[in-house]
Amino acid sequence: MEVYEAIRARHSVRSYRDRAVEPAKLARVLEAARLAPSARNEQEWRFVVVSDLPKREALATQASTQAFMLEAPLIIAACAQTDGRVMRCGQLAYPIDVAIALDHFSLAAVAEGLGTCWIGSFDPAQVRRILGIPPEVQVVGLMLLGYPRENTEPLKKSRLPLEQIVHREAW
Template sequence: MELMEAIRKRASIRSYEDRPVPDDKLLKVLEAARLAPSASNRQRWKFIVVKDRERRKALSRAAGGQAHLAEAPVVIVAVATMPEYIMRCGIPAYAIDLAIAVDHMTLAAADEGLGTCWIGAFSQEEARKVVGVPDNYRIVTVMPLGFPRLPGREKTRKSLDEIVCYEAFRE
């Protein structure tokens, strides 16, 4: 699949088939995260693959009952292991590093015919307990992965004119 095709095809999937993700597909998705860039190439991250049904249900509860987390056969918990590092630009590196790695996974998943959904609405403390993440680390997302049962919504996006300006900032 062409890169732009995967970018167009990727959508937030909130309904999954009840069948496992084959190991070769899962490994391709994880490999896409491994190859992602990170600030100073620190790679201070860990990706926890959760397949256990009870644990997925607990993660779903930690995310306010978002059912797709329990429904998907796999949940990938993306953990930043150096959340304290702030770049010179004033931005914490971990949020960017993990966003890039997770986005790589969403695109690789789309390429493999799999669905994903970025989840930001979850309790850090509850999710931490479910997968045993230490207090000094930070969970950036808990991402369901599986074969889509229903397609994602049609993309609604601003036009390029609204989001791009040239040479200097313009509202």
């Protein structure tokens, strides 16, 4: 699949088929995340892949009870094993690095015929407890992965026009 095609097709999938994700597909999507760039190539990302139903139920319940989360056969907790390094530009490196990896993940998922949805509405302390994540590891995001229901068409993308977001030569 061509990269622009995947970028256009990717959307947040909030309804999934009752179908497991093949291990080879999951491995390829995780590999796409692994190949992402990161500051100083520190690769602080760590992924907890969760298929166990009671654990997914617990994750969905603490995530503002987003019931659709349970439709996805897999929930990936995207974490960072990090010392919280701040780059010279003043930004924390790890959330940026993990976000890039998750974006690779979501685009590769499209190429595999899979859907994703980033979940940012969660309680990191609860996610740590449910998944046994050590306190020094940051939980950056939860990502759903599964086969989208055929009848859920992506909505037309609601995005600001380029003229509103791009400045030329100076702000």
